[in-house]
Structures are given as C-alpha cells and as structure tokens.
Amino acid sequence: MGKQTGFMEYARQTRHGRDAKERTKDWFDYTIPLSETEVQKQGARCMDCGVPTCHVGMEIEGVTSGCPVYHFIPEWNELVYEGRWQEALAREHEQNNFPEFTGIACPAPCEGACVLGINEPPVAIRTIERSIIEKGFAEGWVVPNIPTERTGKKVAVVGSGPAGLAAAAQLNKAGHLVTVFERDDRIGGLLTYGIPEMKLSYDIVMRRVNILKQEGITFVTNTEIGKDLTYEELNSTFDAIILCGGATVHRNIQVEGSKLKGIYRAMDFLHANTKSLLDSNLQDENYISARDKDVIVIGGGDTGTDCLATAVRHHCKSLTQFDIYDKKGLTRDSATNPWPQYPKIHRVEYGHKEAASVFGKDPRAYAVMTKRFVGDDKGHVKEIHTVGVKLRYDAEGNKIREEIPGTEKVWPADLVLIAIGFKGPEQSLLEQIGVQTTEKTTVAAAHDDYRTNIEGVFAAGDMRRGQSLIVWAINEGRGVARECDRYLMGETMLP
Template sequence: MGKQTGFMEYDRQVRRERDPAVRTKDWFDYTAPLSDKEVQIQGARCMDCGVPTCHVGMEINGVTSGCPVYHLIPEWNQLVYEGKWKEALDREHEQNNFPEFTGIACPAPCEGACVLGINEPPVAIRTVERSIIEKGFEEGWVVPKPPEKRTGKKVAVVGSGPAGLATAAQLNKAGHLVTVFERDDRVGGLLTYGIPEMKLSYDVVMRRVEILQQEGISFVTNTEVGKDITTEELRKEFNAIVLCGGATVHRDIQVAGSQLKGVHHAMDFLHSNTKSLLDSDLQDGNYISATGKDVIVIGGGDTGTDCLATSVRHNCKSLTQFDIYDKKGLVRDMETNPWPQYPTIHRVEYGHKEAASTYGEDPRAYAVMTKKFVGDDNGYVKEVHTVNVRLRYDEAGNKVRDEIPGTEKIWPADLVLIAIGFRGPEQDLIEQLQIETTAKSTVAADYDDYKTNVDGVFAAGDMRRGQSLIVWAINEGRGVARECDRYLMGETVLP
C-alpha cells in the first residue's frame, strides 16, 4: 500500500463536467478528464482493505453489488498511484475486455460496495478505470493481439452489444473463427444506439471494434438472423451459435391513449436520434424530434435521463420526468439499505443538471402515476393525466400504490417518451431454433454452462438473464465463451 493515509488526506474527485449551458449546444462528451496527478491521488484513496468487496459481483435483494467481472480494483488503484499505468492497464484487461465501456456507462456498483463508502465518499473507481484505458489508447498500448494459431472451429455470435462483443473477443483468443451478426447498420447494439453520443461516443465503440477486427473477428451488419440469413444456413456453416441479442421487447404502459401519435418508446427516440446524428448530423430529419415541444419522460432510470439530455439538445419547449417513486434521501438508510448494497439515494445525473440549467429547475416529478393520454382531433397527444400515489406493501409483500385524492393533474404534452424498461427478448429467432424459454420469456440456459436445449446453441447477456447492466453482459459474454470453447474442444483455455 503506497499511501496508507490517502483515504484520510484526499477528497473524492470524479471527472469534471463541462458547463451545461455550453455542452447542451453540442453532442460531445459532457465530461472532461482529470490530470494524471489527480487520478493518482484518487488511486491513493483506495484503502487496501483486508476484505475488499468492490471487486466481487453479487446480487443482494435483486440489486447488483460489487463488480460482476471481478475487476482487480485494489491492484490497479495501487499501480496508478505508483505511476505504473501500463501495468494497471494489464490488470484491467485481465478481467474486463472493455473497461472503456464500463468506465463510461456502468452505474459503478463497485463504488456502492467500496469499504470506504461505509462512512466516507467511496473511491472514484469508475474515474480511475476510465483514465487507465484512455491513457492506454493515448500511449498506443492497446494493440491487436491475434491468436497464435487457429482451431479451425467456426462460431456465429448473434448480436454485437457488450455480451456479443465479449463473447467474440474471448472465443477469438481461443483461436476460433468468429463471425458476429448485427441487424443494425452499425456494430455495438445498445452501446451504439441505446446510449447517446454525449455519454458514449460511437468513436469509442469503433475504436475497440477495429481492434477486434484486426484480431481476426468478422462483423456482418444489416443482417438479421432468421430473416436475412436462415437458422439452417447458420447451423450448417458454423460449429456453434451464441445468442446475444439482448432483451429488446419494450415494456408498455397500460393506459388509455398509449397508441396516440407522439407517444414513443424511449429507445426508438434514442436510436433514431443517434442514427440521424451519425448519418447526417441530424440534417436528414430522420429522427423523432423534441424541438419546440412539451416533453414528458415517463421513467426515472438512466434511459429516462438520456431522453432528458437529448431533448434539451433538441431545444424542447418544456421538460418533465415522471418518477413513480418518492424522492429518495441524500444518504442511504443503513437499516433498509445497508452496505454493501448499492446505495438507493437521490442522485442528480447529467441530464437533470442540463434540464435544470436550461429550464430553471430539476425536471422530476415524484410519486406520479400516469392515468391516461389525451389526444387532439388529429390523433396527436396533447395531454397527460396523472395522480400522485403512496406506496405500501400488502400482506403477501407485494407493492401496492394507492392513489392520493386531490392530487390529479393535467400536463401539456406534444411528445411522450416511455422509459420503463424491457420485458425480455424478441421471440422470432428463439422460436425458429425451437429453444426453450423461461416464464419471463428469456432463453432457458443455466448461468453455469449457458447451454440451451438445442445442441451447439448457447445464450448469454440480457437475452438469457433479462434486462441488466453492461458489466453483467460482459461477464456473461466471457462465461459463455468459456463454455462454448469447452463444447468445441473438450476442454477450455479461457478463464
């Protein structure tokens, strides 16, 4: 341990955020990096605690705590503090194929499980993680490492999101010939079309994809398996198939008027915006525009926040985000939300700050339930009717939301974005392959071996586990690659 009192001497510092009044005029990264020295100081805050929990991913009451890819966090914090950046990069890559993705878009459950976080602000793990990989690219340390020999086995990976990319990267390391099929026109899945540019730039995704290509992985875009190429053709050409298509079926809101024009799923809004931005800098007009509109975002999670940030950049007229939950406290309740659970606290994310800067106040309305949408004579939404609710639990422990009389409200709305999550994977391909599913419509495959009921077909990521985090997708991509390698070779060389 290089700095035994570092956690007592130094305050937590994360990447700086650019001025909201400036950054909302562009689509560039809303953050700015720390200096090397500042990052080294953050590494010094790591306590080298006797039983670190930051790097051990688990689920507690259905919520992730710690790092699911078992990142060697104390080790690379120490190496950064000592100025050994290249060694720190090697430690990052030991457990995580894509630290740039998790360093940007992961909610950092590792920080929630940080021992220092029991009574002090936790170590800025995500900031250090991103700083290491960015320095690695800047210094030219991240280079293609193709396998020394090939096995001759061919594997098809369906889906190029984080699970698919991790699967491909690992199987390629084992020497197999990997082809990744993506139905969109660009590689990346959720990374490309589900997270806006100012949060995760497509250049960051392609920087890594180009390395994977140079290592020997083939990518086939604009190709939907089961439509553009049949499952029979795939099974004939490849020795194994790994399904990493994600959980892309939207969760719908069951209220009157949900079919009105102007009511959209959040991902349709984000996808169309990013595609138009990358294709033409929004000049082609092929996107759902919030310009000049009263925008309502239903859902209080990260996707809803991304919708806020995108709408601000469109120069919408007004912006409101409905959260079904009450406003949370600023510090965790140690009785109901004890460490090392992920802290359930009030957070002000980048989109909230941008909306507040632009429109004068935080855009969130709490404990709000949508009752119905009302349209005009042309079938376009014009109002959202709501009521406030109070949460309680019935005798069986189920959540019940009681409406509070007198809290009914009508909100003007020209654009409504539904950001309440996903129900599971699409079923067409699953049915074509005659794969068994769970009660939640996800692919039935055990976490230990990722095998479906069809010989030679595996599944991983959200398609198997349901909607989850990028870091879990990478975990499952690495896991399914290991088991697929074992299936192909009788044993495995993969961790």
C-alpha cells in the same frame, strides 16, 4: 496499499462536467478528464481492504453489489497511485475486455460496495478505470493481440452488444474463427444506438471494434438471423452459435390513449437520433424531434435521463420526467439499504443538470402515476392526466401503489417518451430454432453453463438473464465463450 493515509488526505473527485448549459449546444462528451496527478490521488484513496467487496459481483435483494467481472480494483488503484499505468492497464484487461464501456456507462456497483463508502465518499473507481484505458489508448499500449494458432472451429455470435463482443473477443483469443452478426447498420447494439453520443461516443465503440477486427473477428451488419439468414443456413456453416440478441421487447403503459400519435418508446427516440446524427449530423431529419414541444419522459432510470439530455439538445419547449417513486434521501438508509447494497439515494445525473440549466429547475416529478393520455382532433397526444401515489407493501411483500385523493393533475404534452424498461428478448428467432424459454420469456440456460436445449446453441447477456447492466453482459459474454470453447475442444483455458 499505495498510501496508507490517502483516504484521509484526499477528497473524492470524479471527472469534471463541462458547463451544463454550454454542452447542450453540442453532442460531444459532456465530461472533462482529470489530470494524471488527480487520478493518482484518487487511486491513493483505496485502502486495499483485508476483505475487499468492490471486486466481487453479487446480487443482494435483486440489486447488484460489487463488480460482476471481478475486476482487480485494489491492485490497479495502487498501480495508478504509483504511476505504473501500463501495469494497471494489464490488470484491468485481465478481467474486463472493455473497461472503456464500463468506465463510462456502468452505474458502478463497485463503488456502492467500497468499504470506504461505509462512512466516507467511496473511491472513484469508475473514474480511475476510464483513466487507465484512455491513457492506454493514448500511449499506444492497446494493440491487436492476434492468435498465433487457429483451431479451425467456426462460431457465430448473434448480436454485437457488450455480451456478443465479449464472447467474440474471448473465443478469438482461443483461436476460433468468429463471425458476429448484427441486424443494425452499425456494430455495438445498445452501446451504439441506446446510449447517446455525448455519453458514449460511437468513436469509442469503433475504436475497440477496429482492434477486434484486426485480431481476426469478422463483423456482418444489416443481417437479421431468422430473416435475412436462416438458422438452418447458420447451423450448416458454423460449429456453434451464441445468441446475444439482448432484451429488446419494451414495457408499455396500458392506459387510455396510449396509442395516440406522439407517444414513443424511449429507445426508438434515442436510436433514431443517434443514427441521424451519425449519418448526417441530423441534417436528414430522420429522427423524432423534440424541438418546440412540451416533452414528458415517463421513467426515472438512466434511459429516461438520456432522453432528457437528448430533448434538451433538440431545444424542446418544456421538459418533465415522471418518476413513480418518492424522492430518495441524500444518504442511504442503513436500516433498509445497508452497505454493501447499492446505495438507493437521490442522484442528480447529467441530464438533470442540463435540463435545470435550461429551464431553471430539476425536471423530475416524483410519486406520479399516469392515468390517461388525451389527444387532439387529429389523434395526436396533447396532455397527460396523472395522480400522486404512495407505496406500501402487503403481507406477502408485494408492492401496492395507492392513489392520493386531490393530487390529480393535467400536464401539456406534445411528445411523450416511455422509458420504463424491457420485458425480455424478442421471440421470433427463439421459436424458429426451438429454444426453450423461461416464464419471463428469457432463454432457458443456466448461468455459468449457458447451453440451451439445442445442441451447439448457447445464450448469454440480457437475452438469457433479462434487462441488466453492461458489466453483467461482459461477465456473461466471457462466461459463454469459456463454455463454448469447452464444448468445441473438450477442455478450455479461458477464464
């Protein structure tokens, strides 16, 4: 324990946010880092608990608690407090190949499980995590670690999101020759095209990818397996194949008018914006513009918030986010949401702050259910009809939403963005290969084994477990690399 009274002396502090209104004028990182001294104080708040729960990832009632990559959090917190940054970086990298990704885009279930969080604000673990890796890059400590020996075994990784990148990184360490295939024009999967530039810059993704390239990994873009390159061609060239294609089949709203023009899936909106931004700084206009439009975002999660932040930067006319759930309280309900479960509390994220700075109020409408979309005479959406709902559970514990009479409302809408998550992976390639799937359409492969029913074919990440967190994707990428190495060599030294 670095400082025995640190948690009593120092208040929780996370990365500062730039002025909410000013930052809507650009696409740069919306945060400002803490000073090293400030970060060291945050490290001092860690109590080095006798039985820490922050670093052990588990699922409690379907929600992640603790860190799925089993980060040595108390250890690197203490090292940071003591100013031993390079040692902290080494400990950070032992369990997580990409702490810069989780330090930015992970919802930090580790903080939800922090023992200090029982009755005080938890340790700012994610802020410390990102500070360590950023200092590592700034000081030149993050360098390519090129294998001294090669096994001669070739592995194809399909998909370059966090699971695919983690699998590739680990297999390369084991000496295998790894090629990562990506159907988009840039590496990164949803890291690149699913998270906006002001939240996770493409430069940060490529900074790591360039390290992986120098370590010997080959990346092939604009190549869709099963279309541009057949499974048979892949299988004849590689000794093993790992499927990390993600869960990219969107959930849709099946109500009247849902096929009208002007209604888009959130990921299509975000993908097109980022591609145009990276290609031409939006000058090519090959994106879905929210300028001067009444924008409705349906879905209260992180993707919906990213849509808010993007639409604000487009200078939309108005902006509303529908959340089908009631507004949560500011503190966790110890009866229904006890520690160490992830706290289900009201949060004001960056996109909400930005929308409020422009339009004068929080953009969210709670306990709202879409009943139908109405279009104009050209087939373009012009309004949304909604009703308020209340949630109850039946005797079997199933959710039932009851409409509240008298709460019907009509909302003007020129642009509607559907951000209600994903159903599972696309089936075309899986059907071509003959991979067995589950009732949820995910690949049938056990966690910590990852083998499919096809010899030499493995699956990991969202394609195997369904829509999940970046940190779970990294967990699975590391795990599938270990089992693939065992398959190729008969034994493995990978963790």
